[in-house]
Amino acid sequence: MTVRTVELPQLWMPYPLRVNPYLSALHEESESWARKMGMLDGYEGPSARRAIWTRPKFRAMTVDQLTAWTLPDASLAGLRLNHRFNVWALAWDDYFASAFKQTGDLPGALVFTARLHAFLRPEHGARLPEPTNAVERGIADLQQHLFPPSLAHWRNEFNRALARYIDAGVEELANSRSGRIPHLIDYAPFRRESFAAYTASYSVELATGTRIPEKIRHTRTVRALLDAFMDFMGLANDIASYEREVHEEHDVNNLVLVVGTSLGISRHDAVPAALNLVNARLRDFEHLRQKDLPQLVRRSGLHHDERAELATWLQGACSFLSGLHAWYTGAPRYAPADVSFQE
Structure with missing residues (x-):
């Protein structure tokens, strides 16, 4: 048996980190x-x-x-x-x-x-x-x-x-x-539940005071956008918390293990494969936000106020993901940065 230590690869994040001015009041x-x-x-x-x-x-x-x-x-x-x-x-x-x-x-x-x-x-x-x-x-x-x-x-x-x-x-x-160990096909929908990701839209509404307009809320495009939004949260958390969950808590509910078992590859190789999946879901969110959603807005005939409300909500959603990414990559809860993989 060999033990190899690798540095956790980087999660992609295209949105800038912004900080609420009331941070000091929370402590x-x-x-x-x-x-x-x-x-x-x-x-x-x-x-x-x-x-x-x-x-x-x-x-x-x-x-x-x-x-x-x-x-x-x-x-x-x-x-x-x-x-x-x-x-x-x-x-x-x-x-x-x-x-x-x-x-x-x-x-x-x-x-x-x-x-x-x-x-x-x-x-x-x-x-x-x-x-x-x-x-x-x-x-x-x-x-x-x-x-x-x-x-x-x-x-x-x-x-x-x-x-x-x-x-x-x-x-x-x-x-x-x-x-x-759950199968990859079943795991992403399950992770939305186990991460409480279905509450995230509430948080965005709370922060921005805006909602996704009712006229498009239940469309296939918006459902796909929300699925990708939620998937990044829980699956990126699996990458960041691998050491704590798998090595310390002996948990089998982690994307790295799921990918390794489902695809029949080693844990060492499962890390970049899992990371690619997480980054792909964020790319899906970005594509839907930039390409598919504007087309839906035009087809649906949203008026100016509805378009403005949607734009504000989307900015809040991007900030939400950026903040999670910063916490995953910087909080002591998810240290250390190096992980040992046994093959």
């Missing part, structure tokens, strides 16, 4: 909310488990940068709201990994996930259960704030996306327990 606020929910050391309420993060670990994740990089045009209120959601999503991910993935506790994961479903009630004013842990406290708090009047139309869709997100965690655990 302490995010710590106080995470601590209040019981995610961070220093929580003083009742809890059956220790905090998910120490303060140094939380700060190393630079979630405030993630939020400010992905939503450069958001108001301070919108930035804070989306930041709390980002903190919650990472808290769920790390909690689920330590409590269930690392122990292989599938029955416990099913119970935990069933309880979380009870907090994803789409009805306005629905009575929620009493939270018993930091993840439940976080989502219960967010449910009170995520759907202001301008985003009320997201209530059902957003909670469905979160339900798919937490259910995908159970499926990932089942795959890891059985050693079943």
